[in-house]
Amino acid sequence: xxxxxxxxxxxxxxxxxxxxLLPRFNLKLGFGEKSVDEVCRAHGVNTDFFLExxxxxxxxxxxxxxxxxxxxxxxxxxxxxxxxxxxxxxxLPMVEEKIFRLMAHSALSEQEVNLVTDFFNDYKENFMAHLxxxxxxxxxxxxxxxxxxxxxxxxPDFIQKLRTYSIREFEKEHDRLEISLKHLSELxxxxxxxxxxxxxxxxxxxxxxxxxxxxxxxxxVEDKVLIPRVAELERKLLNRETTT
Amino acid sequence: xxxxxxxxxxxxxxxxxxVLSMLNRIQGVRVLKEFGAADPFVAYLERxxxxxxxxxxxxFDRSVDLFMTKPELLEKTILLEDPQKEGPTKxxxxxxxxxxIHLMEEKETLIRKIRDLLNHQGDRHTENLSMELSPRETTxxxxxxxxxxxxxxxxxxxxxxxxxxxxxxxISSKLGIKSVSGLTIYAIVNNIITIEEVTSKPAR
Numbered sequence: 422x423x424x425x426x427x428x429x430x431x432x433x434x435x436x437x438x439x440x441x442l443l444p445r446f447n448l449k450l451g452f453g454e455k456s457v458d459e460v461c462r463a464h465g466v467n468t469d470f471f472l473e474x475x476x477x478x479x480x481x482x483x484x485x486x487x488x489x490x491x492x493x494x495x496x497x498x499x500x501x502x503x504x505x506x507x508x509x510x511x512x513l514p515m516v517e518e519k520i521f522r523l524m525a526h527s528a529l530s531e532q533e534v535n536l537v538t539d540f541f542n543d544y545k546e547n548f549m550a551h552l553x554x555x556x557x558x559x560x561x562x563x564x565x566x567x568x569x570x571x572x573x574x575x576x577p578d579f580i581q582k583l584r585t586y587s588i589r590e591f592e593k594e595h596d597r598l599e600i601s602l603k604h605l606s607e608l609x610x611x612x613x614x615x616x617x618x619x620x621x622x623x624x625x626x627x628x629x630x631x632x633x634x635x636x637x638x639x640x641x642v643e644d645k646v647l648i649p650r651v652a653e654l655e656r657k658l659l660n661r662e663t664t665t
Numbered sequence: 666x667x668x669x670x671x672x673x674x675x676x677x678x679x680x681x682x683x684v685l686s687m688l689n690r691i692q693g694v695r696v697l698k699e700f701g702a703a704d705p706f707v708a709y710l711e712r713x714x715x716x717x718x719x720x721x722x723x724x725f726d727r728s729v730d731l732f733m734t735k736p737e738l739l740e741k742t743i744l745l746e747d748p749q750k751e752g753p754t755k756x757x758x759x760x761x762x763x764x765x766i767h768l769m770e771e772k773e774t775l776i777r778k779i780r781d782l783l784n785h786q787g788d789r790h791t792e793n794l795s796m797e798l799s800p801r802e803t804t805x806x807x808x809x810x811x812x813x814x815x816x817x818x819x820x821x822x823x824x825x826x827x828x829x830x831x832x833x834x835x836i837s838s839k840l841g842i843k844s845v846s847g848l849t850i851y852a853i854v855n856n857i858i859t860i861e862e863v864t865s866k867p868a869r
Contacts, residue, residue: 544844544847
């Protein structure tokens with residue numbers, strides 16, 4: 422488990438899968454001998470939060486605990502937003518470019534190519550719609566909830582809304598974006614004729630696997646950390662308003 | 666497949682790691698956290714959604730008060746019995762635990778029991794969220810993958826267009842897949858249709 426005293430360079434050197442996390446926290450390489458805590462402080466990052474996310478990322482059995490209670494919801498929302506940008510601006514275009522290149526130089530029939538490209542285009546559209554729904558409705562709601570809960574006299578309209586809406590509604594319809602990527606990998610491995618460009622094909626499968634893992638971890642942060650905390654805050658605020 | 670979250674409350678380090686290693690081999694299981702004798706699993710339960718608690722006899726006996734005040738936890742509890750060492754516990758709520766497994770049981774029996782619990786849990790909580798498609802829905806996924814429109818499907822199956830729409834909605838929410846292209850790939854990898862059938866459609 423990574424702790425705050427570790428030199429940051431060692432964290433990254435020994436766990437290269439953490440590289441995509443760095444830009445989400447706005448951390449840049451060139452760490453020298455600085456510890457995790459020193460690097461985080463220098464960049465205005467909450468060290469506990471970084472540690473929780475990094476450890477959860479490295480060990481899927483790791484469940485974030487006490488440290489996260491100290492992190493404000495708006496910090497979490499910022500992290501979620503920058504993770505979304507990583508997905509839409511980097512990860513997805515990267516694998517997309519490779520898939521289309523793989524298809525363009527394959528011996529696949531036109532129908533087989535269409536099968537894959539149509540799939541990917543629709544997937545991307547659905548993916549974007551999913552993220553924008555979160556960014557336009559869910560995340561602003563979370564920020565507003567936190568703001569209202571610090572007010573002496575919260576907005577009555579907001580409280581009224583709270584009586585009928587809960588973040589748990591969102592949880593119910595929270596699609597698992599990684600499932601379709603698994604189907605795509607399975608299609609390539611099992612059903613499509615083999616590709617001549619083996620290296621590129623393997624890169625596509627690797628990228629898909631990395632993206633799937635990233636999506637699962639991200640959904641875990643939302644479902645296991647963000648949503649329970651938001652639900653708790655909703656309950657507290659409602660109780661407070663009902664008893665006064 | 667739905668993932669069920671487990672926590673382990675087992676004093677013995679070696680037994681705990683053994684149970685952990687077994688659970689990690691079962692699909693649909695995720696062990697969220699392990700607790701030894703002195704660890705505060707109660708505080709954890711208050712803050713995290715957990716589907717199952719695997720607890721040793723001694724752990725259970727120590728927490729009897731908790732189970733008396735929160736009987737709903739018993740529904741999630743799997744008691745790990747060690748008949749050779751501790752003798753069956755006599756504390757009252759033990760009769761209401763969801764299931765029990767024995768330390769001396771064979772690997773296959775243990776894994777089967779856990780799987781049964783997972784399947785059963787699916788029935789309890791996620792009746793309409795089940796990933797399984799009905800035979801009718803499977804037929805519709807097949808026809809969608811072949812490129813038929815809702816209206817064509819309705820005609821072919823002697824259904825109203827409205828009924829087909831309802832099926833399509835249910836399919837989408839069960840699978841989390843909305844697009845025709847997504848359903849087509851789903852159908853191929855789940856052997857509802859062959860890739861040859863799909864790709865022998867005339868190209869656009």
